[in-house]
Amino acid sequence: MQSPGQAIEDVRSESVFPLAVDLDGTLIATDLLWEGLFLLLRRNPLLMFLVPFWALNGPARLKHEIARRIELDPATLPYREEVLERLQLEQAAGRRIVLATGTPKKFADAIAEHLGLFDAVLATEGLHNLTSKNKVDALEGIYGKGGFDYLGNSRHDLAIFDAARTAIVVAPDRHAARWQVAQGCELIVTPKATWITLVRMLRVHQWLKNGLIFVPLFLAHEYFNLPAIGRCVLAFISFSAAASAIYIINDFFDLALDRQHKTKRNRPFASGMLTIPFGLACSGLLLLLSVLTATALPPLFWLVLSTYLVTTTAYSVSIKRMLLIDVLTLAGLYTIRVLAGQAATDFDPSFWLLAFSIFFFLSLALVKRYVELRSTVADAKQRIAGRGYRPEDQEVIAQAGMGAGFAAVVVLALYIDSSAVFEQYNHPYMVWPLAPLILYMIMRIWILARRDEMHDDPVVFILTDWRSQLMVGIGLALLVIAVMLP
Template identity: 30%
Template sequence: MKDVISLLRPQQWLKNGFVLIGLIFSHGWSEPDLVRQVALGFVAFCLASSAVYVLNDYFDREADARHPTKRHRAIASGAVSLPAARMLMLGLFGGALGLPAIGGHWGVLLAVVSYLILNMAYTLHLKHKVLVDVFCIVAGFMIRLACGTYAVGIIPSRWMLLCSFMLTLFLGFAKRRAEIVSMPDTELALEGGTRIVLRHYSAQLLDNLVAITASATLLAYGLYTVDAETAAMHGTQHLVVTLPIVTFGVFRYLYLLYKGGSGEEPGRDLLADNQIRMAVLAWLVVVVLLVRT
């Protein structure tokens, strides 16, 4: 069971929090029907994302077996058999599609189907295309956001879309930067390696892309907090006081990326670092206090 749980990557379910963003920033938490639909979307995406991880590990099992750390993954190591992995995959796909279908939430179902199609294409082909690989990851986050907004009748603001887009680009390029730095040159040169696309990147290029997207993320969030529409929606002109908290969080993540050897697993890194956890908690508290007052 421990190997099966590790195969599902439950620590990565944090990424599905993007489904909840629309509900939070539209103040829709007071409407039970919206809450139920968004909660259903969140669960469906947790099942879908775990199905994608199993699919990816299934197809990458031979390359993972040659990797110094990935060889310990459940399928690559043989801890979970191939028939068991296929059965688990089918169950997860069925649950991800069945939940919204049974409930008649067709917008959520469309979002989940789009996410699964995108990630199957990513696993089978697109993850080997430079830059396209990261934009596919970003598209997955934007589909989650769409599920939590358009799919349940909430109209997202342009700032929400822009901030989410730049943040996920930043995390995607940071992930690639951490991978290329930690991977030996022999692995990068190996045909059929686990990250063929890394041969087309360089640490210098990724440093530039990380710097650009980090700056754009902070700029977009700062503009969001001082926008007149934002003030009218939330009933406060003081959301800008959260900008230093967000800035600290981004800078802390950059520190972990360049000094702490983190970045390969953003979900794990965000949960593991005490200072980032405190920054997220402080941001939530300040936002709730400002919106309520």
């Protein structure tokens, strides 16, 4: 293996030729046009109606309109470490390094200033889009034909590869990959997405929440009703596909915030392991799967699914930043899953179940916000990033969350003492332990949250924590015994 000193000597002889470096997909593992578009829509969703008109006037106009309305933080972008190390080596050897990109100059200048690696910046200015042939003309106009080396990654770089003295390919798309193999030029290897990356993109673990769809079936004691079970399975698939589609879109709107989070920065899109266009295609296919699956279910399920899609999209775009409205919406989204199970099976809705669900999931939604407040560093009187809460709200959130949890237990206790239980269960006294079981779960969740030992999603915690699983298992067993025991 070469020492750093020897490597510097190896490139020193090349220093007479500047190294031009592409930005999107090369220096950073993302595309700032797509990122800027979602950042723009997050700030003002109504601008989505202007985007098609800007795009009709060419990519440079679209880039210009987006760039003049938003600011990007260059410190949070997903830089390719392999490329940065190469540029630092070239810089140490005294080579002139040029950032040559189709990104608006406003963004390119900010990135160049942040990194401190570039001697010059060539970028899109006004309506002159610095890509492909335009980039070739700009580089040859300054350094002459074949007077520069170039580092790029995509089909838009093929013309520059051909014009450069030497080409270096990094993380190539299929067009650049074919060119690299044909020419046998240098390839900088970067980490690639795996099936685990796709699973994380879909957030498969979040599908566990859709198990709530089976609750009405279970409480109706239709354990062996195969047609109803089949409809619940279809509803589960439809909701899971819809949820994953919206999670992907939500990730696009939260890219900047996720990169500032200690764990969310590793999400597939925030880290740059997957591209936004790929995510959009996946989201569209998932929505199609959700709709096609829903066609086999009663019309009322369509209404519930549509309500879920509209609400969760609104939550991703704006509601999540609204004080208290966000947690009420989250509680409602959990309850919608219960309604979906009722709609899929044509079972009559239960007032008791819906009332318990609202209070119980409101408590869990408040736990989620409480954990965020505890784990986020923010000054007093300053809102945490992307939310409507401030550090001093912790105690109020905790009190409200425990109060909502106790209210859920009170609703359950009233239900246990109602005539409905005596009519539906052969042994009603077997249902009584449910109240202390739920109370134990709620109090334990809040104690762990105060100890900073709680998962950032309490629903996922319940579904993966063995003690919570034990409480749920005991509760389900009691309900079955109360019905089945003669």
